[in-house]
Amino acid sequence: MQSSNHVLRAGVVGAGAFGRNHARVYRDLQADPSQNVEFVGIVDTDFPRAQTVANEFGTSAFRSIDELIAAGVQACSVAVPTAAHLEVARHLMQNGVDVVIEKPLATTVAEADELIAIAEQHGRVAQAGHLERFNPAVRATFPLLTKPMFFEVHRLSVFSPRSLDVDVVLDLMIHDLDIVLAFVQSPVKEVRAVGLPILSQKVDIANVRMEFESGCVANFTASRVSTERVRKLRFFQPRQYVSLDYSRQDVLVLTVDDLSPDPAGMDPFNPASVVASALPGITPFRPAVAQQEPLRAELDSFLRAVRQRSRPEVTLEDGRRVLALAMQVVEAIAEHSRRVHLAELTRTPS
Ligand SMILES: NC(=O)c1ccc[n+]([C@@H]2O[C@H](COP(=O)([O-])OP(=O)(O)OC[C@H]3O[C@@H](n4cnc5c(N)ncnc54)[C@H](O)[C@@H]3O)[C@@H](O)[C@H]2O)c1
Numbered sequence: 001m002q003s004s005n006h007v008l009r010a011g012v013v014g015a016g017a018f019g020r021n022h023a024r025v026y027r028d029l030q031a032d033p034s035q036n037v038e039f040v041g042i043v044d045t046d047f048p049r050a051q052t053v054a055n056e057f058g059t060s061a062f063r064s065i066d067e068l069i070a071a072g073v074q075a076c077s078v079a080v081p082t083a084a085h086l087e088v089a090r091h092l093m094q095n096g097v098d099v100v101i102e103k104p105l106a107t108t109v110a111e112a113d114e115l116i117a118i119a120e121q122h123g124r125v126a127q128a129g130h131l132e133r134f135n136p137a138v139r140a141t142f143p144l145l146t147k148p149m150f151f152e153v154h155r156l157s158v159f160s161p162r163s164l165d166v167d168v169v170l171d172l173m174i175h176d177l178d179i180v181l182a183f184v185q186s187p188v189k190e191v192r193a194v195g196l197p198i199l200s201q202k203v204d205i206a207n208v209r210m211e212f213e214s215g216c217v218a219n220f221t222a223s224r225v226s227t228e229r230v231r232k233l234r235f236f237q238p239r240q241y242v243s244l245d246y247s248r249q250d251v252l253v254l255t256v257d258d259l260s261p262d263p264a265g266m267d268p269f270n271p272a273s274v275v276a277s278a279l280p281g282i283t284p285f286r287p288a289v290a291q292q293e294p295l296r297a298e299l300d301s302f303l304r305a306v307r308q309r310s311r312p313e314v315t316l317e318d319g320r321r322v323l324a325l326a327m328q329v330v331e332a333i334a335e336h337s338r339r340v341h342l343a344e345l346t347r348t349p350s
Pocket residue numbers: 013014015016017018019043044045046049078079080081082084088102103104129131162163171
């Protein structure tokens with residue numbers, strides 16, 4: 001058996017916008033001798049694209065996954081379009097390679113199930129690429145959770161002609177669905193949603209109201225046709241408000257101080273009783289957040305799991321669960337759209 005600090009040979013399949021980021025991080029890991037990582041190469045069906053990224057990050061370009069396997073890759077990022085995740089990850093896992101698969105895990109839950117089965121059958125470490133779990137602001141928030149009851153989440157970005165093979169729910173909102181599922185730890189009871197295609201043929205802006213068995217309610221808005229870039233999650237739990245900014249990697253907690261003079265006599269649902277009491281003070285607190293690129297933290301964690309042959313921090317089952325929820329949102333949007341005859345309303349005049 002190999003020691004856990006042996007040199008690990010990493011690779012990337014997919015040299016597009018996001019695969020390039022994986023390549024940059026593996027280049028950085030290779031440059032740090034304490035990491036014992038060798039970046040063996042990158043594959044793309046568009047070979048010149050693989051060559052460009054390989055040249056930029058000092059690695060080899062390959063025309064096929066078989067060439068990357070022959071070069072000895074052991075741990076690999078799958079950063080091809082979602083529709084190709086299954087085919088690429090299956091090929092790698094069947095040949096003994098551990099994988100981290102970009103989000104969304106697959107285009108259907110059935111494909112996600114197949115990925116889970118293949119990983120199990122071949123004894124592979126397989127991680128779902130939900131990188132916001134590794135955002136230091138999210139990590140700093142986990143210890144603060146008591147009983148979150150109300151979430152307000154916004155993920156807005158300006159339009160760019162990328163990831164248009166999936167709608168905004170699978171492209172952007174899925175990040176927040178994954179985080180809220182991890183925070184709430186309760187089954188989803190009801191999903192109501194509205195969504196519209198604006199600049200593409202798929203839903204570009206969506207709003208969802210989700211209720212959990214715990215009674216928690218979460219409102220999500222995701223847009224890829226905004227004029228501004230916002231990535232914020234705010235929630236309320238008893239006597240606390242928590243505001244998390246994914247982009248700034250910043251968390252603000254406002255806690256209501258002990259009520260005085262007679263908190264027992266105060267009924268928060270009776271305004272007269274609240275006014276009769278002294279108004280509470282509010283204490284702000286910013287937990288320490290050690291800034292780090294989430295993708296670097298994600299790949300560090302993946303390679304650690306590969307070395308230790310341990311369960312990854314974000315499993316394929318996590319990826320499947322949030323994919324199933326995202327599909328439920330997509331269906332709720334379609335149901336709303338049918339109900340209000342949206343196709344007729346949005347049809348461009350001929
Ligand atoms: N985690 C995040 O925040 C985040 C952000 C953006 C994209 N992504 C995900 O990353 C993945 C890639 O997205 P992107 O924006 O880089 O896409 P992209 O279209 O820019 O790049 C995909 C690349 O894969 C190549 N390719 C396609 N099929 C292939 C195959 N079978 N074998 C080898 N190469 C193949 C294409 O030629 C292209 O170069 C998607 O799953 C996307 O959802 C994740």
